Amino acid sequence: MSTPTPTGKTWVDSAPPLLPYRYGLFSVASLTDGDGPWQRAGIEYFTDHCAQGGYVLGMCPAPAQGGGTTHDKTVFGGPELAEGSEPFTVYSRAQCNAVGFEDPRGMALTRLALIEEREAERAFTELILGQPDPRYPLGQGAAAVGLRRALGALEADAALHYAGAPTLHAPRWTQPYWDAANLLQPNGDTGNQRLTRLDAPVALGGGYASNPFDPDAALAGGEFWLVATGTVRGQRSAPFANETFTTSDNTRMALAERTYAFDTDCYRAAVLVTVEGGA
Template sequence: MPRVAVDNPPLTQLPYGLFSAASVEAAAPGRWLLGVEYDTDGCTQAGVIGGWCPEDPGDHTMTVPPGVTYPTADGFVVYAGVACKLPGMVEDAGTRAADRLTLGEQTAVERHVWTTQLAVPAAVLATGSETAVGLVDAVAALERDLGEMFGAVGTLHVPRWLVPHLAAADQIVRDDRAGRLTTVLGTPIAAGAGYPGTSPSGTAPGAGAAWMYATGPVVVRRGPVVTPATERTGAFDPSNNEVTVRAQRDYVVTTDCVLLAVQTTTGGTP
């Protein structure tokens, strides 16, 4: 007897990933996919003048750094699809492709952001060394440098498997109202399933070790979900009786003007 078809089990996008720690903005299709830039006040520092007297200012020198910082980011496309040699079985292929995109796009975005914007040679080593340190020391180093170099609330980026270890070390607070994880100082944590934990040079760490990064606030700009072709508008190939339907979405992710890195270890294996 043939098996009985039943409804698919309900599926939910992974919580506490990059999207939970970022500002996610819907954007209409436009030139922004070609790349964006903006001027930021994040990586500036205030100065102090001692002994200032309004009636007798004297000879006080105030140094203001020249220029304006312009962070940039390039666009990319995330996609998912359905392929089947029985077109009649996938009449809802466009919906199925869009559902698959919705479930998998966060992890795909995380993987792309990690390999192109986080784990890059420009990252500053928070401890001054590539040597792995304990979880508490790693978080402390990132928080210290964020405070000294950025001066605003930033974002920590950690592989998802590190979260239980960070929790055991009392380095994570779950903010249920905001639906996100933070450090004890309130810095949002992106716990990415797509974050591989690699170094700024792209090398994989040893067992039980991983790299963590810190950036400024993350803004995810994304366009609408688009299905370029359906089984009725060009996605069907009569030569092999196969239909391939793809759903896709345009993205640009900015992380502002600071990028810090530190290698940490749990002492065990993931």
């Protein structure tokens, strides 16, 4: 890359301001900054948040026909291990002829801050949302349904199989259909988050694939997978940049990086949605 030179047009010292990118993955994730062992192998922990139980009638057990009592309690579970994504690194590379290229590290770090949420969403799609064998509340292989029905199915399924509010993930192009169906509301505590009417956070990710299970396989027009997870947490390192200079071609290069790992607790479910014919 050669150093840009003036073209005769009026030179302005800075680019116009950006409106902030909102309502993506970072709006629903609890992010913790800092280095740690997670950078080598990711995150895992034991969780009770998908625990199952049951109920029995009455207070005192009574003899049951065939032996035992009416208070046999057959639903049980042991420790459940939740595993997050493997670590991944988001990067931005700045490279140019050394003449007039005064701060490659600063440029790389600035650009990293601009693109890291989108790139984190792409990795999150592959490493978490698109992993095989989610729960299918409407049945595996079920035909695509409208957005209202899909949302209701996922929130009902989460109530039965997860102890808290789910987090919903949808590609960003679906936003007009959520609003047309009046399915979302702002979070009163933060203007950067959208919630369902049952207060489940919704991420509308620009880096999310319509088909996270096979991003290269096209879905029918107007279709996408709506995925629900448990609470989203992210670990991330401090951003850093390294710079090199190549004497053979007089080039300066800086690479800015930041390492991430996400986890979503023990719950993940998916419904195929169509927006054709309304939500």
